[in-house]
Structure formats: C-alpha cells, structure tokens
Amino acid sequence: MASDVRLLDARFEPEHELAEFYAAHSGSGGIASFLGQVRGQGTELLELRHYAPLTLPGMRDLAQLCQSRWQLDGMLILHRTGQMAPGEPIVLVAAAAPHRRQAFAAVDYAMDHLKSESWFWKRERRAGKWQWIEPRPDDYTAVQRWA
Amino acid sequence: MASDVRLLDARFEPEHELAEFYAAHSGSGGIASFLGQVRGQGTELLELRHYAPLTLPGMRDLAQLCQSRWQLDGMLILHRTGQMAPGEPIVLVAAAAPHRRQAFAAVDYAMDHLKSESWFWKRERRAGKWQWIEPRPDDYTAVQRWA
Amino acid sequence: MAARLVFLGRLEDAAGCAEREVAPGPLETVLGTLEPDLAVALLGERVRMAHNGVLIAERGGIVLSEGDELAFLPPVSGG
C-alpha cells in the first residue's frame, strides 16, 4: 500500500491533494476523506506547534497502523503546522479501499488519533491574546472507541 | 442549510464537485466525504437504473433527514445513473459541519441509505453477460445500525 | 389510451422489456392477461408498487385507469 504522509508548514490546497489521490486510486471501490479547517467564531489566528523528532514519525506510524488494521489501497495524511487564519485547511486525511466501511473506518480512526494522540500543540489568538488549547474530554472518548 | 442533491446521467468529476463544496464551506470546522467508484475485477460495465418519480425525491428526503439528525452546514449527494466503466465515479457524498463527528456520521448514514434504501437497481456486464446485482446482506446490516 | 406497467431491475428481464401497455382495469384482471411466470414474479413478497409515481402500502383494490402507470420495484441495490 502506498501511503502519503506529510507535515506542511505552508498553506495547502485540499482539493488539489484530493484530486491527485483520486487519480492515483481510480481502481478502488471507495475513497473516504476528512478535511479539518480553522473555524472563525472569534479565532483570529490558530497556531499548531509540533516536535520534529516525534511528530512526523508518529504520523507515519499512524498510517502504518491503519494499513495493518484495515484492507486499504492507499492512505493520505496531511497536517499543517504554523499559523493559520480562519477558513484555512489544517488536516486532510483520505483512505482508498476496496470496501466502503474499511475506507470510512481508517479515516475516522486516523482523525481520532491525530486529535488526541499525535504530537501537536494548538493555541489560538482571540481578541489579540494567545491561549493554548487543552484537549477536549470528548477527544479522549472518541479515541477510546477503538481500544 | 444548503443541500445539493443531483442525479446525473453522464460522467462527473468528483474532484471538481468537491472543490466547489470546499469553496462553499470554508467556514465549517470539518468536511467529510465519500466517493464510490466502479470496481474492475471482471466487471466490464456497470449500469444503474432508477425510477424517476421516486429516485431523486428519495435522495432529497435523505439529505433532509441527515439535516434534521445532525448539525450540518451543507450536504452534497451526487449519484450516477446509466452505464459506467471501471474507475468511473458512481456516488459522491459530502457533509460540512461545525464538528467532525457530525460530518462523518451524516456521510456514513447517507451512504448506508443510498446503498440499501434508495431507488436504484444495478446490473453489471461480465464476460459479455448482463446480470442484476442483488443487495448484499451486509448492506442491510449497515443500515440497521442507525435504527 | 392504455395503462402502463413499468418493470424495474430484474423484473425487466422477467418481462423481457422495461414497460408494457395494458388494458385498464383492476390489477388482478391486468395480471391475468400476463404470462403466468411474470405475474408470479410481480407479486413476489419483496416487490413494491408505485401507482402513478406514489408508493402504495396496500396491494388490495388497485384499479388502473386510462393513462395510469404502475411500477413494480424489486429490492434495490444502489450506491
């Protein structure tokens, strides 16, 4: 299985990334995807920090784990770091598989683990003030579904 | 909520449709999608028949149901009819929502219901012979998860 | 002007065509004019009907008027 895992420090175009993924997997029965974007609602800027020795290797391990857990034809995991404005893409995950449920589950699983078990720290600027975001209790609940 | 529900009798470009959906929903926290494609493996052609008085209205009702069941910013349901070759897109579903789980669930639900409760009949040509496809038992299992 | 039967999915194979014109009348009478094998297939337990584009819950008492359309809908297989 080919997996494409990247940590990006500049804005990316999810539609172009997904178009390439579609083109590479036209033989797959189904392709599920999830795009996460910066929400407005008072957020002026979002910043994602990472720890280089761990973050990308952890994302690669996650892709590997999905691959071993489900029958996949390919997997895409893109994650931004740095500062982003509302509306900007943060994360794009896609999975191609012979069967729909496999593709769905892999994307769902990868998102739950990116949220609560990957090496990212998020802060946002509201009314000119930066504040670190603590993980939400339901992020843990979500990831525990897979245990 | 804006929903875009279409029955298409000619090939469509899922990457373009999704690019438009992304552009229309840059304010949403998350956008989940699923693309179903014709698999090869001996299938020469796939044909989807529908019954015009019921099929599109049924798809619209499904979008409405998703809308009432989850908090969504927008929903896209595209479904092909007619003959398709391996690799061609059959169905594209996408949901934009403030929260990830809502977007996921809406796409998952819509796909399960398109598979087992929408007015489509599928046949495929293998080795020159057309054969109608019966629904698979696990399509029913899938849809019963939501009951 | 006749009434029309519409056959979806595998019922099209059973009928040998996608639709057929029939003389108006009660459904039982109409079915009596068809090949017995086809009539049996159309009355299968999992086959639903739509009268002029509206799904019908009860099979009893259907009468086809001139210009009516009755569609026979076997189990679906979409997506």
Next chain:
Amino acid sequence: MAARLVFLGRLEDAAGCAEREVAPGPLETVLGTLEPDLAVALLGERVRMAHNGVLIAERGGIVLSEGDELAFLPPVSGG
C-alpha cells in the same frame, strides 16, 4: 557545549521561551537551577519527556550530557 531543554505547548508560556540551554548533569540538578514554578510545571503528571528525540518511559535516572536535548511534552491537542 551545554544541554538543551525544549518546552512544548503551554510549557513554553511557563518557561517564557521555547527552549533554554542548561549545564549538563542529572535531571534533578538541572531542574534545581530553574524557577521553582517552572520546575513544578515540568514535573506535572501528564507531562511526558523525550531524551534526544526518544520518548522515555521512566523519569528516574536521566542524566543530560553535553549536546543532549530533553523535551517536555504536555497533553497534545492536534487536528
């Protein structure tokens, strides 16, 4: 050449910087040279550590050599 402490997430605020050079030595000694509030934050139960980029399971017995990097990783919040 000194050793280096790296502070992630909210620990960066607690430290007032993203990283800091310290004299090599056992971790307890190194922490003793920091502001007490910062030392307490770094030893928080949910803070993990990576020594030269490798997560460590046990906190005991860490000794920083010259050029070493010790990262303090509070609970993550990605995606």
